[in-house]
Amino acid sequence: MSRKIIKSKYDLYEEKIETIAEVPSEKEKPLAPNSKLKYVGKDVNRYDGYDKVSGSAIYTIDKVLPNMVFARVMVSPHPHAKIKSIDVSKALKLKGVLHIITNENTSEIPWYYNTSKLFDKHLRYQGDEVACVAAETEKIAEEALSLIKVEYEIMPHVVTAESAMKENAPKIHNNGNFGRPSEYTRGNFDEGIKQADVTIEDTFTTQVEVHNPTEVHCSVVNWDGGKLTVWDSTQSIFSVRDNVAQSLGLNASDVRVVKKYMGGGFGSKLEAGKYTVMAALLAKKIGRPVKAAMNRREMNLSVGNRPDSNQTITIGTKKDGTFTAMSHIAYGVMGAYPSGSSSYWPLRSIYKCPNIKIDNKSIYINAGRARPFRAPGHVQGTFALESIIDDLALKLGMDPIELRLKNYTEVDQDGDVPYTSKLLKEAYEKGAEEIGWKNRNKIPGSQTGEIKTGIGMASQIWWGGGAPPSYATLKLNSDGSAKIFSGTQDIGTGTYTFMQQIAADVLEIPIDKVNVDLGDTGTMPYSGGSGGSMTAPSVSPAVYDAAIQMKQKLISNAAAILEVDESNLIYSSGNISSKNDSSKSIEIKDVVGKIHERVLVTTGARNENPNGYAINSFGAQFAKVEVDTMTGIVRVKKIVAAHDIGRVLNRKTLENQFYGGVIMGLGYALMENRVIDDYTGKVLTTNLHDYKMPTMQDMPDIKVIIVSEEDNLISPTGVKGIGEPAMIPTPGAIANAVFNAIGVRIKSLPITPDKILEALNSKS
């Protein structure tokens, strides 16, 4: 099977990502439809289930190496300060303390795109790193932190976008508090507005959400001469490898990053942490392995969040609902270091509109830096867009779905190319039927009684078609067992399991003969980070390709062994036999046993994406809520998630991931909120009492409907990713359902009881 090298192009936001990749030169015959397969698409139990339910799964935080010591990081208690002096002498005297690093005894390692350093004297948020202690036990390291004396020069802080944008605001960086703006125009917005019969404009705000994965960010590092091994709780082993190597001036090949199990990331674990590099510096100095781990408080300060947003949306339409112009003017906080906070993309891409104006500003404040968070920008952008579209539908006297269908597009609005597939209409139809759309309040808020129910919906667009390079190696042993290796990672999403399913189906062997090892840069072929709903669509075609090659290799070997021409051989159920001579037959394990090495190895690659198409996933979610007008409490009773996500690889893990996205979306819609006290500049929600996340009591009835089958224009497995799509439309659907129930629009997330009561008061 021949290969070729291409420049792989992939769009993510404005970024045109280009990488060189090896891909199959010809389009492969696609994987058979799920109805013809034994494992793919079925309810196969999770490959890693045993380890996880038995307590034997070793996460990075559990990893213990002989002679290992512990590192803890001291962070700034102030939102904005400069270090005048650090005195570690008392801490060093504590029995069991081995070494302490600060800006005074380390070289300047650039961090955050050169806007800061590993240890910077200028501390720009409560949580910026000051020192790192290594000690015999975690307890001793913790105690040592309290013995470090730091003299700070306190500087004025700014913790809201509104105050940071003011002329005379304290400057967080020399060039001010504005990051790179996102601007975009299509057509002519002002002309479009002139053509409109009706215009609507409103402002929506959303809060900062914190990832709070259950496993804290942590690493275990160990030097072996000049080579460094890092066990890391990460979503992206190769990014960590490259970041760490660059920071320490090592060759990437001298750094090996390993991740087997990881307790959640949601976007917060796509890059290397400072703690990893600090641990490596300490380990080098002490000559022992080091474990560095954050605590929950630091998790809520330092390792990322979803930026807040203030979005003003304007839409102009014809009387019949046809959009003539849309604009999205917004700002949001990205924390103290470069990141992004834009939220316009859903408006720019999901509906047909010739005239678009976008201006999004990202603002520095003295708080932890934003990181990608499950559908960056899309969750907040979809909430605002889908809220105003419902308001517009009411204004026009149209059904909200009818208005969306009026502006439905079959071509990508940016590139003017068709989608490989788009089944959003089908999602609207099936979702509406399941929720009982026709039973919603025709006049919002018209129900009498204390408890009012409402139904709402929101649409979703995301990328998630995957891209090369992504590789998987397949090894077939002479006992008939197979093993897959790939430098991707399973972050709880079922990667292990679907890889196993695909290989078993292609090779027609029992699934328990297939083993999978993931997450090791030292021994496995490259695959990308597990973010952006990219993993399954990137890696499933690679393992498919490896299995197809293996099948071919087995046939060729069998031909030599049986002395039969290849074209006369049939592969069936792990057996290869001659078409015309039934005595000439061999099991695949015997093929492997007969060849010299007793093992066959192939490496498969993700195919090239098709030219002239846009690849997007689509979906619609429908919410049914109950609002208690006496207490203001919103209960989500039901969510219907109807989505176009290409082929279902595993029904069980797919539904589970949808549940997770919906519940996380519910948390964002109703309760989650990072609160900073303006006066002190300190975060008030640094633990899981104060930072509220959904529990089992908040769980609605969730129904997942998949409207798609395989999309083979994308790849032979025909998969689109689901991690982000599962969450994108949930808050918008809930907000619209709340509006349908009470007849007053809540324009700010989270929709807490006080906001409901205030809105109801202002209405009456």
Next chain:
Amino acid sequence: MSKDSESNKISRRNFLGKAGTGIVGSTILISSIGAADKTGPDLAEAPPIDPKETDILNLWVNGKKQKLKINPSSTLAEVLRNKLNLTGTKIVCNQGACGGCTVVMDNKAVYACHMLALDAAGKKVVTIEGLLEGEELNHLQEAFIEKDGLQCGFCTPGQIMSAYALLLSKPNPNREDIMEAMSGNICRCGAYPNILDSVLLAVQNKN
């Protein structure tokens, strides 16, 4: 337990095959743990690296009597994880707010991060590892596989121990009982619908 040899893996998955067929695994009963007369190695004799490890703690963990020298400020979770290497018990919030560290002590679910280890003196503690009989899973653990009551798996030991405690006090809980009893266990991956179904399945398989 974490060895990744192929034979080990296969034997585990062969075993897992049973989960789907509804064969119910054995359950460790607290009463039998109490009666067990196994004694762990006397870890109190090892020289401390932490000079503050001054206190002796006697307790039962998973049916074994343990005598440990500990820092009196240690929590039960720290002692289980760091002294006994029972890392199945996870620390998530370390503050009694999420249930990640749930273990069962004298038949009741407790947050191991939220109590001093010394307060467990003389008590019988069961951790997720204690539900196993050799390599064999408890029926509750099997149900979590069958109903996919997990994603990243990090909250899972706490979820299972919470459910285990519930079933000890109420062998036939209904949906509401389970939701009530397990609302102190946060799953950030949001696997709640499947966690609920896992417990329901375990109850059903038991009957």
